[in-house]
Amino acid sequence: xxxxxxxxxxxxxxxxTLRESLQERILSGEIREGDWLIQDAIAEEYDVSRxxxxxxxxxxxACGLVLMRTHRGAIxxxxxxxxxxxxxxxxxxxxxxxxxxxxxRMTERDIAEARAVLNQLDASYAQGDIGSWGRLNxxxxxxxxxxxGRVQTLNILQGINLQIERYVRLHLLLTQGADEAxxxxxxxxxxxxxxxxxxxxxxxxxxxxxxxxxxxxxLRAHRATPAA
Amino acid sequence: xxxxxxxxxxxxxxxxTLRESLQERILSGEIREGDWLIQDAIAEEYDVSRxxxxxxxxxxxACGLVLMRTHRGAIxxxxxxxxxxxxxxxxxxxxxxxxxxxxxRMTERDIAEARAVLNQLDASYAQGDIGSWGRLNxxxxxxxxxxxGRVQTLNILQGINLQIERYVRLHLLLTQGADEAxxxxxxxxxxxxxxxxxxxxxxxxxxxxxxxxxxxxxLRAHRATPAA
DNA sequence: TCGCGTATAATTGGATACAATCTACAATCT
DNA sequence: AGATTGTAGATTGTATCCAATTATACGCGA
Numbered sequence: 001x002x003x004x005x006x007x008x009x010x011x012x013x014x015x016x017t018l019r020e021s022l023q024e025r026i027l028s029g030e031i032r033e034g035d036w037l038i039q040d041a042i043a044e045e046y047d048v049s050r051x052x053x054x055x056x057x058x059x060x061x062a063c064g065l066v067l068m069r070t071h072r073g074a075i076x077x078x079x080x081x082x083x084x085x086x087x088x089x090x091x092x093x094x095x096x097x098x099x100x101x102x103x104x105r106m107t108e109r110d111i112a113e114a115r116a117v118l119n120q121l122d123a124s125y126a127q128g129d130i131g132s133w134g135r136l137n138x139x140x141x142x143x144x145x146x147x148x149g150r151v152q153t154l155n156i157l158q159g160i161n162l163q164i165e166r167y168v169r170l171h172l173l174l175t176q177g178a179d180e181a182x183x184x185x186x187x188x189x190x191x192x193x194x195x196x197x198x199x200x201x202x203x204x205x206x207x208x209x210x211x212x213x214x215x216x217x218x219l220r221a222h223r224a225t226p227a228a
Numbered sequence: 229x230x231x232x233x234x235x236x237x238x239x240x241x242x243x244x245t246l247r248e249s250l251q252e253r254i255l256s257g258e259i260r261e262g263d264w265l266i267q268d269a270i271a272e273e274y275d276v277s278r279x280x281x282x283x284x285x286x287x288x289x290a291c292g293l294v295l296m297r298t299h300r301g302a303i304x305x306x307x308x309x310x311x312x313x314x315x316x317x318x319x320x321x322x323x324x325x326x327x328x329x330x331x332x333r334m335t336e337r338d339i340a341e342a343r344a345v346l347n348q349l350d351a352s353y354a355q356g357d358i359g360s361w362g363r364l365n366x367x368x369x370x371x372x373x374x375x376x377g378r379v380q381t382l383n384i385l386q387g388i389n390l391q392i393e394r395y396v397r398l399h400l401l402l403t404q405g406a407d408e409a410x411x412x413x414x415x416x417x418x419x420x421x422x423x424x425x426x427x428x429x430x431x432x433x434x435x436x437x438x439x440x441x442x443x444x445x446x447l448r449a450h451r452a453t454p455a456a
Numbered sequence: 457t458c459g460c461g462t463a464t465a466a467t468t469g470g471a472t473a474c475a476a477t478c479t480a481c482a483a484t485c486t
Numbered sequence: 487a488g489a490t491t492g493t494a495g496a497t498t499g500t501a502t503c504c505a506a507t508t509a510t511a512c513g514c515g516a
Contacts, residue, residue: 071477073497276500
């Protein structure tokens with residue numbers, strides 16, 4: 001039997017698997033768009049063989065973060081600005097739809113747990129922990145939608161979030177702050193708690209599309225500069 | 229310059245890679261939901277080592293067709309009926325949105341090529357070639373939407389299509405025919421050609437949601453039976 | 457007879473070695 | 487000089503072997 005040993009808790013924000021580590025390095029920008037991922041180099045760096053590396057790369061390919069071509073290796077993908085814009089518009093459509101269904105079924109517990117995540121989100125924002133902010137941002141949105149019971153929609157939204165997280169982080173770095181988003185989150189939660197469905201959905205739409213506009217503008221400017 | 233050498237054409241409907249072969253066997257129902265995929269068995273069957281099998285399984289896991297658990301192997305996933313229903317509703321929302329944007333930008337060439345795909349679709353239907361039907365059905369829809377230039381939306385729709393194709397094929401097998409869908413496809417194309425955007429979108433919505441209702445009903449009945 | 461613990465078999469995860477393929481550069485030909 | 491071809495290096499794809507883990511079957515005792 002297990003002795004009085006402390007449980008092997010998985011710390012949440014520290015990448016454990018090879019895939020998670022590489023994913024985090026891509027999302028954080030340490031590994032940049034267009035960089036080649038050499039299996040041998042990664043294997044040596046993590047002190048494993050190339051096999052686990054290949055598995056990790058396959059998974060990253062599935063997420064759309066890298067592209068693998070036979071006998072040519074894996075390259076970190078880059079999403080054109082127009083497609084980043086498109087992804088935000090997809091978010092607006094899907095999240096508004098799922099939020100509408102969620103609000104009607106939300107329990108007090110749902111509200112409370114969403115508020116708890118929001119508090120963590122505020123904390124990470126106050127500390128300037130961009131990595132946690134990106135993760136918690138999606139966690140908050142997701143928690144709001146869970147009452148809808150739309151598993152497949154959430155899966156797709158999670159994939160979209162993974163795609164855009166790189167640019168959300170970059171946006172935070174470039175603009176140094178997103179006070180507006182913080183306020184909008186609180187307002188959104190308040191509207192949900194009041195069961196003001198239409199107002200909540202409208203607010204969410206503005207929140208997402210507003211972020212889209214700001215982020216896309218910053219991204220265009222960033223990409224226009226030669227090599228800042 | 230290139231001599232009179234014939235191009236090395238890849239035949240489209242014949243699975244070439246291991247992943248494509250396994251995928252086709254899952255979609256066709258030869259490998260069923262809940263079946264375990266034993267690496268050794270597959271490796272021997274295809275006369276390769278287990279390495280390529282593992283790569284293929286990882287890719288299938290990425291598509292959502294199989295689920296891999298460490299040291300426990302890979303199992304063919306099964307989508308609950310409610311989630312199949314949800315996927316069709318996602319299709320309705322996303323495809324209607326993208327069709328609206330596409331119709332305005334369609335050229336005569338777009339129409340003509342969509343019609344060409346539709347003819348192939350009719351042919352495969354006449355021949356009872358369910359495998360080709362499933363593939364061409366999506367190809368037709370996709371061709372209609374391409375003018376919208378919504379790359380990310382099409383990617384997501386392609387993923388959804390892959391998930392539901394198993395059940396679409398099953399539906400065709402069970403109900404022995406989809407004359408209604410054939411007519412609706414022609415009507416949809418006609419409305420697009422006439423640039424009747426609202427009518428086309430409304431028709432598409434009915435087409436998808438109608439298919440949803442029929443398919444879900446059949447699927448529920450099929451799954452309710454013990455082991456037919 | 458049922459539950460439990462152990463031993464054995466089956467299966468997967470990873471490491472190393474080798475073969476196949478691609479890229480880059482230099483030498484050669486027109 | 488420009489284009490083409492050949493060769494060397496780097497990189498990926500696959501096979502084989504071993505370790506780690508899980509599932510199964512058997513035996514034991516209550």
